[in-house]
Amino acid sequence: MHILLLSLLEPYTGNATTARRIAGYLQSHGHTVTLLDTRKASADSVRTMIEGSNIDAVLGIHALGAGRLLFDLPIPTVIIFGGTDLNEHARNPRDLQTMTEAVEHACALVAFTEDARQRAENLWPECKQKIRVIPQGVLTHPSAFSLRKAIGLRDDDILFLLPAGLRPVKDPLMLVEEIAQWHRENPRVHLVIIGADRDPTYAQKCRHIAMALPGIQILPPIPADDLHAAMKESNAILNSSHSEGLCNTLLEAMHVGTPVLARDIPGNRALVAHRETGMLFATPEEFSACAMQLRNDSVLRTHIITSARKMVETEYAPDREAEAYAKLFSELSW
Structure with missing residues (x-):
């Protein structure tokens, strides 16, 4: 499967760390993964990439940052909830509407914790069955730096x-x-x-x-x-x-x-x-x-x-x- 992974990829950010870690997992299981920075993407550019690169599915990290790019795509979409989407952006009616459209369209939704799952269920109770909890994995490799x-x-x-x-x-x-x-x-x-x-x-x-x-x-x-x-x-x-x-x-x-x-x-x-x-x-x-x-x-x-x-x-x-x-x-x- 060829998966398009949408995330903020700014260096030294949590989303970038998570995106590259998950991309590595998927590649190790035989999938092809293309990473795309949400700051450099539009809904039209995502659709064009899907049509021109034989993308089979899209995985987006952050229900607003990635979710705004996932409306009405012709292939399966998965959204991983971050922190600010559920805790901060959900308070803004316009942002909440954007996330709601993306969440309702998605085939699957991922929360890192039970607390995040509950927050998502409270916001979108009709999507309860699509939400699963996948705790983050942690990898560390300390260098000789002091x-x-x-x-x-x-x-x-x-x-x-x-x-x-x-x-x-x-x-x-x-x-x-x-x-x-x-x-x-x-x-x-x-x-x-x-x-x-x-x-x-x-x-x-x-x-x-x-x-x-x-x-x-x-x-x-x-x-x-x-x-x-x-x-x-x-x-x-x-x-x-x-x-x-x-x-x-x-x-x-x-x-x-x-x-x-x-x-x-x-x-x-x-x-x-x-x-x-x-x-x-x-x-x-x-x-x-x-x-x-x-x-x-x-x-x-x-x-x-x-x-x-x-x-x-x-x-x-x-x-x-x-x-x-x-x-x-x-x-x-x-």
Whole structure:
């Protein structure tokens, strides 16, 4: 089968990581996969590609970003829900209408978590039977890169790492004042934010604020293997998003053995059980309390690291994800 995979393919984004991983699975099961960046596509160009390249099916990641391109196609379509489509864009009536047309036309729908499945069912109850849950697989390959050496930190400095694109939904500024104050009290404490400028105006604001605060750095994105290495030598990986589907970076952090501290939102609760596979916080003050517990309680830290890695290796194994997508396309009918 020749599958057209539609996704945001901007480097260093979660959607791009997911798209390339799933494409690899499908290719390993004998399918031909053509990747197309949704930023560079229109409904007409997709239809033209389908007609000229003998495409048999289309897989789109994100019900709005890809869904807007999937109306009335003459071949089977599958939509994978992201995070912002269900959590943010569904609040906009025009976006919701666009997603509704795509979802109703699709042959199959995929959610990463049970929470996402429930959200989708609430939005489109008539499509309930088409939705299946396929948890993301996680792959990490830490390189020899050292973030500590690159920015001049000592081995005993406390490094919090927040991998996130600079855009409002990721709220990378949530913890900067809290950690800057911690740095004033203990200069060994540092926060490094690594991510692409997804919203140029907002990114400029982030950099302006970070430059004025001690102990806070914002760095451009780095290759995945280097990011995995940076995660491995960090004291904790942070997530402060307003909204998430299933956060790749939290999965990757768990896989390399670094504890995660995540904002208490539905997408993160689907992955992080408080004091079991990570720690959840709702406010900057709660973050500090959680971080101090992790720092001072080695038994708790070891328990979280061990439990999280076991969960990822069993529930988010790449082989399980690969088989699930292979099964989906083998059952696809029109």
